Amino acid sequence: MVLLPTSAPANFSTTVMYGDQNQTNTLTCPHAELKSWHYTVLPPYYLVISVLGIILNVFVLGVFCFHKKACSVAEILLGNMAAADLILMAFIPFWAVYTAERYNWPFPHPLCAVVTLSITMNAYCSIYFLVLISIDRYVALVHPLSHDGIRRPRYAKVGCLLVWCFGLLLSVPALVYRKVTYDSRVNSSVCRIDYPNNTVYCLFSGMLIIFTFVIPISIISFCTFRIIQALNNRLAVGSNTRKTEHKATTLVLAVLLAFMICWVPFHLSRIVEMFLHAGMITNCTLITITNACGHISMNLAFFNSVLNPVLYIIVGKNFHQKVRDLFTRRSTSSRTSSTTWQMSRSVKTEQVSS
Template identity: 55%
Template sequence: SLNIALLFNQNNTNGTHCPDQDTWEWLYAGQPVYIILLAVLGIAFNVFVLMVFCLHKKACTVAEIYLSNLAAADLVLVSCLPFWAVNISNGFNWPFGLFLCKVVNLGIKMNAYSSIYFLVLVSIDRYVALVHTMSHGRMRRPKYAKLGCLLMWSFGLLLSVPTLIFREVKYFPEFDVTACFLNYPNETLELFCDGMLIVFSFIIPFSIISFCTVKIIQALKIQAIERFSAEKTEQKATTLMLAVLLAFLICWVPFHVVTTLDVLLRAEVLGGCHLTTVLDICNQIFTYLAFFNSVLNPILYVIVGKNFRKKVQELFKQWSVKRTTSSESTRSNLSSTLKTVL
């Protein structure tokens, strides 16, 4: 995550003699522009996705409920990023106060963790639909999907409690910087919190997703061999789900691997000046690669999601009919008024 360690690295004050000043300059120069670009594209794309799901006349399917909540989580995450762009361009001086320091970072953390659990729900939904076809009618109901989403939002908030409690704004006179940073009371608690997050935000969900994906692929192969065709809607939803999962893994796995190595480094299981510098730089690069996933998901809905594209077309037709009806009604009222006047 973004914290005061960036500034310490920039000023070469991490207690070592690692020559990282030149290495960091190019990174800091490009970060604000990239973050703003992510935020603009992410907000526009995810608002579009939510509009399609919410305004379409047909009720959302179970899979669409999960994907709409994923889009909402992505939207909140990218909406918080401009604050960090300003923070970095301002030399890591946080100008927004303590409340926004906590809320902005809570939004980023909470929705990053909620996102992966919405994908867990999507994976389980596809697994039940294709592997346990006899029982999916009972289990795959919209009310259960909505309850599951509510639990995932709550779980994401629970995982983010340390961010809400320990984020502080503090002036560092030696650097002349007022920074928004994570200030754990001791290193043991910090390592414990980071370890818990690795387990609950990476190892457990990744294991569930991997199991479901393997079973889904096996089921699709068996269906192909037996020349058994599942419902087209199920096949299309599964294709989209696999594409979204692949994108998530490409974007997020490097971040979690680096985070795990960083925890091992701070626990003194690993060591070395060169490793510290490499992990610091990789942490920044892979953090923004992970955030790019929030922009990529809506693009995948359009490219891979045939049902989504169909919904978009139907929504535009729906709007076109309303405009035509409204225009004809206006003309009719105007005609009636003129007849009365004349």
């Protein structure tokens, strides 16, 4: 599985090869002609979400970093996810230019691997930051007394460091196999995954599907179910959940829902794509639909990095308070500085007069 297209779409027949190296079968399917909107609409879309994603995630990180109070565990995790979204959005313009050039890689060849590594790594990190956020909310609401000791900021920071390292490890195939190769069919240099054979492709794809979809989704689903169950039980018995925990949980549930909507279609399309490369899908109509769904789901997944900070701003009540405190403090500081300057000027004027 790869985050970006394995190759450039083009107006030519696609040959799908499957089987082992000694017995290779081929299936040739005619591509539907690509319309010009693919090269005219997608680049502006990439640039718009990149600009919005950078601005919004910088704003979120600024609020978390410059607020006078120390960040809670949930805020540390959300801040790291915002950092992952920010880095992902910072590299999307490279893909916008690549698409505008009709999938002819215009940059130095090493950037093909670097850009892909940056995008895939931060996408995978975002998924596992959501896993940590889900576990934190699960512990806070389902086991608030017996496991409260593990909900400490230093543990959250260690967990974030491990996630960054794990995201880099999962992105190694993108660094090793993503290359710029000349494709005579489209007369262009294409930045694509170039696995030695389909066995290696299926091996890495299966591994990534397990570690970036099956395991995270299973953990997130379990934690979310238990969180909702715990909230319903407390409401049924009239228990007063701490307001801070309830507000944080509302934001987390909104972020999790956005993740499901934006990322699940992408991962499902990657699973179908793996079946295609394994030779389990031989219908040309299904292959064409799979190619189209792969591009659509990828663009939807990118939009999640813009949607997350919007949810912080709209749903995050604690985030609202941090923003108000931050701007109130800056406003008070500005007024104090202005008053001090005016008093200093008045004293100097009186000294000159005397």
